[in-house]
Amino acid sequence: MAKAKTPDKVIRIAKCENGYLEKKSNKSLNSKTNNAGRSNYTKYGKWYGLNPAYWCAEFVSWCFNKAYNSCDIMYGESASCEVIRQRFIKKKRYHEDPKAGDLIFFEGSRHAGANHIGIVTKVTGSVIYTMEGNTSADAGVVDNGGAVNNKSYVRGYSRILGYGRPLYDHVAKKYDGTFPKLPKRGYFKVGDTGDNVRYLQKFLQWYGISVGKSGADGVYGEKTSNAVLTFKKLSNLTPNDGNFGKKCLKKAKAAVK
Incomplete structure (x- = not known):
């Protein structure tokens, strides 16, 4: 191997x-x-x-x-x-x-x-x-x-x-953070705020994708939206928008197994 x-x-x-x-x-x-x-x-x-x-x-x-x-x-x-x-x-x-x-x-x-x-x-x-x-x-x-x-x-x-950021393998470290809970609508979008957005941002950072200079600030702005688009592309999901929903969450959880 x-x-x-x-x-x-x-x-x-x-x-x-x-x-x-x-x-x-x-x-x-x-x-x-x-x-x-x-x-x-x-x-x-x-x-x-x-x-x-x-x-x-x-x-x-x-x-x-x-x-x-x-x-x-x-x-x-x-x-x-x-x-x-x-x-x-x-x-x-x-x-x-x-x-x-x-x-x-x-x-x-x-x-x-x-x-x-x-x-x-x-x-x-x-x-x-x-x-x-x-x-x-x-x-x-x-x-x-x-x-x-x-x-x-x-x-x-x-x-x-x-x-x-080169495409290093992610097996070098284990993700020990908290996964976000989706809002009632079923997805995060630009304008959302709070701890669950921060959990999402921390996961994206662990995955190797920048969420902007402010880091995991709990604000779902354009930088976070763009980071989600990148995550979708890397996860073979259709990058039709920067929202983070059920399919994204499933891919995120699968990425750390």
């Missing part, structure tokens, strides 16, 4: 690359520090087949391939941060609230959209910790820094565009 694809494995692999320096030529690519230079030659680019090149996205793709023997759960490898970001947006897996294992996208100055990418390794309070390729130990976003480094940012940092 194949092992579950969980965030801890890709995070562990990314951390092991800390300190890798790009090379001045196509030599000693597998050494962390030999032949160091600023010509964008790396083992990640060699693996991807594009060397030399800006390599932060190649680094992320390499880590996922090393962890899971493919990049399927991040919708395929790429050397382009923006290409990867658009894939997550298209798949409705692009969020504003980070979790360990997410991909983090940053704006830059070279072109529109994402110019830099990393892997979120931990989130504690207001601080987001990452592993990134082609960066440096300097504070803030460094999108051509020549090294693999661990970094940290305050949540809400202006150059963070958003987060992509």
Whole structure:
């Protein structure tokens, strides 16, 4: 049986690359520090087949391939941060609230959209910790820094565009929350409030779907409605609206067995 694809494995692999320096030529690519230079030659680019090149996205793709023997759960490898970001947006897996294992996208100055990418390794309070390729130990976003480094940012940092959540297996943790009780009409909709909405939001968060920056606030707004639409798509239900009813509740309970 194949092992579950969980965030801890890709995070562990990314951390092991800390300190890798790009090379001045196509030599000693597998050494962390030999032949160091600023010509964008790396083992990640060699693996991807594009060397030399800006390599932060190649680094992320390499880590996922090393962890899971493919990049399927991040919708395929790429050397382009923006290409990867658009894939997550298209798949409705692009969020504003980070979790360990997410991909983090940053704006830059070279072109529109994402110019830099990393892997979120931990989130504690207001601080987001990452592993990134082609960066440096300097504070803030460094999108051509020549090294693999661990970094940290305050949540809400202006150059963070958003987060992509790969399709990790959910068997890594057990849902121990409370399921919502549906209202008399048989479904939740935009405008509903209360503890049962909060229970629903907490389940969606456990499932890996963002309900917005406010989190489980007990208010069924547009963010929660969109999260339910995403849950319906992932559960093979017809996503004709953002309401959460009996079929959704049945799928939710089945997901944790």
